Amino acid sequence: xxxxxxxxxxxxxxxEAPVELRCNYSSSVSVYLxxxxxxxxxxxxxxxxxxxxxxxxxxxxGFEAEFNKSQTSFHLRKPSVHISDTAEYFCAVSDTGTASxxxxxxxxxxxxxx
Amino acid sequence: xxxxxxTPRHLVMGMTNKKSLKCEQHLGHxxxxxxxxxxxxxxxxxxxxxFKEQTENNSVPSRFSPECPNSSHLxxxxxxxxxxxxxxxxxxxxxxxxxxxxxxxxxxxxxxVV
Numbered sequence: 001x002x003x004x005x006x007x008x009x010x011x012x013x014x015x016e017a018p019v020e021l022r023c024n025y026s027s028s029v030s031v032y033l034x035x036x037x038x039x040x041x042x043x044x045x046x047x048x049x050x051x052x053x054x055x056x057x058x059x060x061x062g063f064e065a066e067f068n069k070s071q072t073s074f075h076l077r078k079p080s081v082h083i084s085d086t087a088e089y090f091c092a093v094s095d096t097g098t099a100s101x102x103x104x105x106x107x108x109x110x111x112x113x114x
Numbered sequence: 115x116x117x118x119x120x121t122p123r124h125l126v127m128g129m130t131n132k133k134s135l136k137c138e139q140h141l142g143h144x145x146x147x148x149x150x151x152x153x154x155x156x157x158x159x160x161x162x163x164x165f166k167e168q169t170e171n172n173s174v175p176s177r178f179s180p181e182c183p184n185s186s187h188l189x190x191x192x193x194x195x196x197x198x199x200x201x202x203x204x205x206x207x208x209x210x211x212x213x214x215x216x217x218x219x220x221x222x223x224x225x226x227v228v
Contacts, residue, residue, distance in 0.1 A: 034216055043219035094213045104157040
């Protein structure tokens with residue numbers, strides 16, 4: 001079974017500053033990794049995913065994430081955030097074998113202020 | 115609009131009421147899911163359907179009863195709920211049970227049990 005840990009429940013940051021949202025996973029097998037964003041009163045939207053190949057994955061809205069197998073991490077980064085990036089961000093994992101369901105973390109609230 | 119529509123957006127019900135949540139997708143997907151999202155907790159997978167057949171019931175209490183009449187529609191029938199069942203209920207769909215493309219989520223139904 002897999003598990004996901006998002007250690008930061010909230011991350012405050014000023015507009016135009018860089019941000020990193022941390023995600024660590026636990027699994028005994030190979031994994032697929034995902035980041036989702038949830039804006040207020042909305043469902044989850046896929047930001048990016050890692051399936052295989054290059055460990056640096058680029059997604060929508062200028063976000064990117066790097067898969068680090070040795071550290072079992074998949075941290076999300078953006079070099080310069082905007083007010084509109086204020087949202088809840090969820091990391092999720094699925095094993096490559098069954099690949100039939102996602103296990104989510106508890107989420108990180110990104111709060112961007114002026 | 116994400117392609118997955120959930121109704122109603124908000125629902126307040128008493129513990130003795132019976133109500134239903136509806137989910138509809140026109141993406142041509144064959145797998146559909148119910149998730150429960152509670153504050154400060156990871157998203158909890160409740161049910162999985164593939165080609166209208168239930169493939170997973172994640173130990174959900176019987177007061178939640180899913181129904182999937184076809185690959186485009188998914189219902190969650192509710193009866194004799196408890197206050198701790200108050201949460202955001204999210205529906206999602208995917209092309210099939212292979213998770214590589216991730217899920218498409220609806221905006222959710224905010225349920226309050228009084």
